[in-house]
Amino acid sequence: MTGITRRLFNTALGSAVAxxxxxxxxxxxxxxxxxxxxxxxxxxxxxxxxxxxxxPTLDPVGTTSDLVSIITQHMFETLFTFDxxxxxxxxxxxxxxxxxxxxxxxxxxxxxxxTFHDGSTVTADDxxxxxxxxxxxxxxxxxxxxxxxxxxxxxxxxxxxxxxxxFAPLISLLAMNNGAAAxxxxxxxxxxxxxxxxxxxxxxxxxxxxxDQYIRLVRHDGYVSPAGTPSGYAGSRKANxxxxxxxxxxxxxxxxxxxxAGQYQFADSLPAETLPRIKGxxxxxxxxxxxxxxxxxxxxxxxxxxxxxxxxxxxLAALEPNDMLLAGxxxxxxxxxxxxxxxxxxxxxxxxxxxxxxxxxxxxxxDLLKAAGxxxxxxxxxxxxxxxxxxxxxxxxxxxxxIAGFKVDLQVLDWATLLQRRGDDKGWDAFxxxxxxxxxxxxxxxxxxxxxxxxxxxxxREALAAFxxxxxxxxxxxxxxxxxxxxxxxxxxxxxxxxYNLAASxxxxxxxxxxxxxxxxxxxxxx
Amino acid sequence: xxxxxxxRFAGMMIVMLLVAMVVFLIARVVPGDPAAVMxxxxxxxxxIAALRGRLGLDEPLLTQFLxxxxxxxxxxxxxxxxxxxxxxxxxxERSELTALLTMMSVGIAMLIGVPIGILSAAKxxxxxxxxxVGLAMLAASVPSFWIGLTLIKYLAVDHAWFPVAxxxxxxADLMERMRxxxxxAIALGIPxxxxxxxxxxxxxxxxxxxxxxxxxxxxxxPPLVVVLKHALRNAMIPILTVIGLTTAVMIAGAIVxxxxxxxxxxxxxxxxxxxxxxxxxxxxALLVVSAIYVLINLTVDLLYAVVDPRVRY
Numbered sequence: 007m008t009g010i011t012r013r014l015f016n017t018a019l020g021s022a023v024a025x026x027x028x029x030x031x032x033x034x035x036x037x038x039x040x041x042x043x044x045x046x047x048x049x050x051x052x053x054x055x056x057x058x059x060x061x062p063t064l065d066p067v068g069t070t071s072d073l074v075s076i077i078t079q080h081m082f083e084t085l086f087t088f089d090x091x092x093x094x095x096x097x098x099x100x101x102x103x104x105x106x107x108x109x110x111x112x113x114x115x116x117x118x119x120x121t122f123h124d125g126s127t128v129t130a131d132d133x134x135x136x137x138x139x140x141x142x143x144x145x146x147x148x149x150x151x152x153x154x155x156x157x158x159x160x161x162x163x164x165x166x167x168x169x170x171x172x173f174a175p176l177i178s179l180l181a182m183n184n185g186a187a188a189x190x191x192x193x194x195x196x197x198x199x200x201x202x203x204x205x206x207x208x209x210x211x212x213x214x215x216x217x218d219q220y221i222r223l224v225r226h227d228g229y230v231s232p233a234g235t236p237s238g239y240a241g242s243r244k245a246n247x248x249x250x251x252x253x254x255x256x257x258x259x260x261x262x263x264x265x266x267a268g269q270y271q272f273a274d275s276l277p278a279e280t281l282p283r284i285k286g287x288x289x290x291x292x293x294x295x296x297x298x299x300x301x302x303x304x305x306x307x308x309x310x311x312x313x314x315x316x317x318x319x320x321x322l323a324a325l326e327p328n329d330m331l332l333a334g335x336x337x338x339x340x341x342x343x344x345x346x347x348x349x350x351x352x353x354x355x356x357x358x359x360x361x362x363x364x365x366x367x368x369x370x371x372x373d374l375l376k377a378a379g380x381x382x383x384x385x386x387x388x389x390x391x392x393x394x395x396x397x398x399x400x401x402x403x404x405x406x407x408x409i410a411g412f413k414v415d416l417q418v419l420d421w422a423t424l425l426q427r428r429g430d431d432k433g434w435d436a437f438x439x440x441x442x443x444x445x446x447x448x449x450x451x452x453x454x455x456x457x458x459x460x461x462x463x464x465x466x467r468e469a470l471a472a473f474x475x476x477x478x479x480x481x482x483x484x485x486x487x488x489x490x491x492x493x494x495x496x497x498x499x500x501x502x503x504x505x506y507n508l509a510a511s512x513x514x515x516x517x518x519x520x521x522x523x524x525x526x527x528x529x530x531x532x533x
Numbered sequence: 534x535x536x537x538x539x540x541r542f543a544g545m546m547i548v549m550l551l552v553a554m555v556v557f558l559i560a561r562v563v564p565g566d567p568a569a570v571m572x573x574x575x576x577x578x579x580x581i582a583a584l585r586g587r588l589g590l591d592e593p594l595l596t597q598f599l600x601x602x603x604x605x606x607x608x609x610x611x612x613x614x615x616x617x618x619x620x621x622x623x624x625x626e627r628s629e630l631t632a633l634l635t636m637m638s639v640g641i642a643m644l645i646g647v648p649i650g651i652l653s654a655a656k657x658x659x660x661x662x663x664x665x666v667g668l669a670m671l672a673a674s675v676p677s678f679w680i681g682l683t684l685i686k687y688l689a690v691d692h693a694w695f696p697v698a699x700x701x702x703x704x705a706d707l708m709e710r711m712r713x714x715x716x717x718a719i720a721l722g723i724p725x726x727x728x729x730x731x732x733x734x735x736x737x738x739x740x741x742x743x744x745x746x747x748x749x750x751x752x753x754x755p756p757l758v759v760v761l762k763h764a765l766r767n768a769m770i771p772i773l774t775v776i777g778l779t780t781a782v783m784i785a786g787a788i789v790x791x792x793x794x795x796x797x798x799x800x801x802x803x804x805x806x807x808x809x810x811x812x813x814x815x816x817x818a819l820l821v822v823s824a825i826y827v828l829i830n831l832t833v834d835l836l837y838a839v840v841d842p843r844v845r846y
Contacts, residue, residue: 060805062570062615069572145572145580199587217616217623218797218805219700255698255795259682264697264795267690392808422565422810429569429578456577 051248051531053515055524056255056264056273060218065200066186067143072442075184076274076523077252079239080223081123082188082206085114085133086181087239090519092352092445094177095240097232098128098189098207100163102177109172109477110155114165121228122191123211130159135192137165137180142198146185149454150176172475174482178446183239183523209245209527221252236528238521246517246530262510265290271512271531274524278337284510293509294340295520297349297443301334301399301502303387304439304452308460309431311385316378318497321436322362324371324410325403331503333402334395342504347450347490349504354447354483359491363501371410384415388428388437392421396438399502403438428458440505443522447486448474452499461498534838537846538831545827552823553605553816557598560815566590567614567810588614590812601816610817615809620817623802630700631799634714634721634791635783641722642729642779647772650733655760657738665730673727681720681793688716698795717794721787725779732775736768743767769840777833781826 057076063069066078085099096102098120103112120128137157140147155168167176180187194202204212209231210223225245234241253270255261262280265273266287276284284292305312305321312318331341345363348354385407389400397418404414417434419427427433437458444450453470455462469492473485493499511518517529568584585591592600604611610620649669653662689697701710740746741764749759788800799818806814837844 062809145577148580198583214703216626216703216797217618218627218801220703222703253699253795257698257792257795260685260698260793260795263682263685263690264699267693267697269697269699420565420808422567422570422808423563425569426564426566429581454577456579458578 051246052251053247053249053271053526053529053531054251054253054269055526056261056270057252058254058258058261058275059256060254061221063200064204064212064215064221066184066188067140067147068145068185068200070145070185072184072523075186076525077221077223078186078188078204078206079183079208079523079525080210080250080527081204081208081212082186082190083208084181084183084187084189085116086177087183088181088445089240090238092238094181095234095237097181097240098133103167105477109174109475110169112167112169112176113160114167116163116165117230117232118163120207120230122207123205123226123228124191125228126191128189128207130162130165132192133165133189134159135195136189137167137187139190139195139198140187144185144187146179146182146449147187150179172477174474174477175446175448178449182444182446182449209243210250213249218254220254223250223252224248236519238519239525243527245527247526250526265510265512268512271515272509272518272524272526273511274507274509276508276510278335278340278508281337281339281508284508289513290510291513293511293518293520295507295509295522297352297504298507298522299440299442300344300347300504301330301396301438301440302452303400303403303436303500303502304459305436305497305499306431306434306459307462307496307498310435311380311383312435314378314380315496316374317380319362319495320371320374320378320380320410321407321412322494322497322500323366323374324407324412325500325502326366326406327363327500327503329406330399330402331505334399334502335505340506340508344504345494345501347447347493347501353479354486356483356487356490359487360494362494362497375411380411382413384413386415386417386433386435388417388419388424388434390419390421390424390438393438393440395505396440400438431458431460447489452493453489459498461496463492463496466492466496466498534846538835541831541834545824545831548827549820549824553602553820554598556816556819557601560810560812561594561597563810565810567812570809605820610820611813613806613814614811615806616811616814620813623814624799624818624821627797627799627802630710630714630796631784631787633711634717634787634796634798635780637711637714637718638721638725638783638787639776639780641718642725643776645722645726646729647733650730650772651737651760651765653730654734654737654741655756662734666734669727669730672723673731675724676789677720677724678789678793680723681717681790684716684720685793698793700796713794714796717787717790717796720793721783721790725783728779729772729775733768733772736771737764740764740768766840770837773833773836773840777829777836781829784822784825 057073059073061074061077062071063074064078066074066082083097085097086094087097089095094102098117100115100117103114105112116130116133122128134157141151141154150173153169153171153173155170157165157167160166189207190201191205194205196202209226209229211226213222213224215221225248229245231242231244236242255264258277261273262276262283264270268289281292284290305318307313328343331343332338335341342349345360346355346357387400387404389397391397400416404416407414424437428437441451451457452459452461469485469489473482473489476482476485509524514531514533515529516532566581566585568581568588568590572580572584612619613623616623649665653665656662685697689695695716696713699713701713746759746764749763784799787798788804791798791801799822802814803818806818838846
């Protein structure tokens with residue numbers, strides 16, 4: 007090379023690297039890639055659904071990812087499910103189970119003639135194998151495993167689960183669509199690993215999966231639907247749409263544009279500030295999902311400075327949840343400063359035991375700090391820009407805690423790093439995450455003593471055990487209030503409030519029911 | 534020439550080995566764990582440890598690296614943790630899009646950058662020069678995602694001339710797929726055209742101050758012949774260099790544009806692999822992209838000899 011060329015080359019290289027570096031840094035915050043458009047092709051109608059990204063797997067058992075359940079609930083079914091009032095209803099089972107008087111034996115009758123996508127009929131053996139797999143492979147099933155005495159077939163059309171001690175949440179756990187107790191053929195189960203092939207009993211089956219481009223689910227013609235009026239996830243299911251195509255579109259602005267342009271018939275998880283644009287557009291309507299989820303600031307109750315309960319109470323007193331919610335989500339229409347872990351209108355709502363949530367009397371935080379003997383140790387709070395609303399909330403929390411006299415070390419990590427670091431109890435004092443609405447309280451992650459945060463005081467252990475033993479719904483409510491009271495006195499986490507999800511749907515898509523995990527059976531396309 | 538090419542290829546092998554080592558180490562040193570990402574937020578540390586065992590991630594680093602090296606020498610890039618397919622297949626699936634997008638956007642960047650660069654050098658200090666230099670500054674400063682979102686708003690949402698995003702439905706033919714790449718190619722091409730424009734102008738100005746250009750003018754040759762035949766050919770080396778670099782950067786560096794337009798290209802494959810800690814994909818994709826980088830540089834070096842007979846290898 008000549009001198010001038012080399013100089014120019016170096017300059018060019020410098021700017022090229024700078025541009026490359028910049029784009030990498032920027033997009034790391036956006037998450038992955040991809041898409042495909044709608045145009046219905048051929049005879050079958052196609053609904054294209056823009057999701058937030060590529061799911062990590064399509065195996066519904068091993069993961070509790072919401073994105074995975076949104077897609078896989080069309081392919082796989084569980085014994086039970088939830089209706090529109092979040093009450094339990096049968097799905098592959100023909101009725102709710104008969105529970106013995108001591109609460110230890112569940113006899114589950116099965117619907118006859120239910121077929122898998124491969125054409126074979128569901129047998130009691132398949133169900134036993136599926137449930138057994140669930141207790142080994144699912145994070146939810148594993149929590150049940152130590153309590154299970156046996157799972158066995160009873161004749162051709164029933165299954166019996168025998169427990170070592172009464173465990174009231176069992177049916178709710180079996181009804182969840184993530185970490186799901188999916189009913190699959192015995193032949194596709196391969197130890198505790200992923201399923202050998204994705205064969206279920208759902209109204210849709212997998213046609214093609216091109217990672218980062220699309221997941222095509224087509225109607226399962228041999229589908230045998232449960233009976234009854236559709237309500238929530240329960241009742242009869244009809245696959246009116248020929249193909250449901252899930253398209254990963256990680257950029258939220260692109261999801262909005264795509265649904266406005268008619269390229270997608272449904273777009274999930276849209277920024278709250280795009281509501282006016284969606285409202286003003288022709289042919290598209292907004293869908294606001296309530297209840298949807300609640301942000302949590304989870305504290306390390308096991309190791310480090312936050313193991314001090316007084317200090318955690320001081321955090322609760324110092325935080326102004328409303329400011330955090332508004333900073334995070336922007337629009338008051340999408341948030342509610344609600345301290346009760348279950349929001350108003352749901353069966354487990356309780357206002358009284360959540361009082362400390364809104365008690366921010368002047369000086370309370372300072373008094374608690376003094377009582378805790380806090381000496382200015384830095385509070386290491388982990389947060390991630392990958393969930394922007396959580397990041398914004400954590401910044402407000404940092405400011406509020408510092409005003410109250412805390413020293414805060416806010417660590418901004420990418421989500422994968424946060425997930426790894428939170429497993430080490432010596433590495434952090436608090437982190438921000440959110441929890442999707444779950445119909446059964448015992449499914450809330452914070453209650454699990456092995457979930458990072460490790461909330462496991464003797465009082466809580468006793469209250470949770472009592473709650474899980476209680477079979478009577480009214481008595482369960484009273485025992486839940488005891489647990490919520492402990493949640494607000496021991497403060498293992500701060501519930502920031504409720505937030506709602508914005509989605510958008512084409513006017514052509516009819517029969518859609520808003521739920522935290524959108525589903526497309528019983529919907530139709532007109533025009 | 535042949536000896537030179539052979540020598541360059543040998544050097545390339547050493548570079549590749551170094552890349553393999555660095556990429557492997559960086560991927561493992563960065564915290565985060567594919568098992569934790571895969572299992573979701575309710576997973577406990579015990580679940581994660583069990584999955585790590587099944588994925589072979591609990592082996593000592595050296596063992597993992599030797600296994601990896603063993604694969605590479607057999608031209609096997611390994612199996613993706615998340616995608617249920619070999620890394621080579623995942624790369625192949627995305628190479629068409631990336632190749633088309635790179636060609637289209639480099640084409641657009643060249644069509645804008647080279648002619649305007651020449652014109653603005655020929656009319657140095659004039660209205661065209663000042664306007665184009667100003668516009669180039671603007672184009673280089675505007676982020677490509679903004680250009681992308683603006684194009685989507687006006688050309689795809691308000692007027693449905695182009696699709697908003699994606700790479701076409703499953704049965705789309707090549708024309709349909711290319712139609713999906715028009716807006717992204719413009720969004721990528723505009724900022725890069727500014728770079729090419731600036732280089733063309735600078736290089737042309739440099740050449741045009743040389744004696745032989747003055748001689749050509751003095752001979753009474755028409756200005757067009759002086760500029761295009763005498764000056765441009767000699768100004769080509771830096772221009773080729775910057776075009777080669779632009780091409781190389783776009784192969785893996787179009788990530789922002791790919792994200793905005795929801796395109797399943799190589800850049801996005803790498804970024805999503807990084808976010809999920811899909812080690813085999815990170816390693817395999819970066820290795821292949823580095824190889825392409827080196828090959829493009831080699832091609833550019835060989836092209837120097839074509840445009841400039843004085844360059845001999």
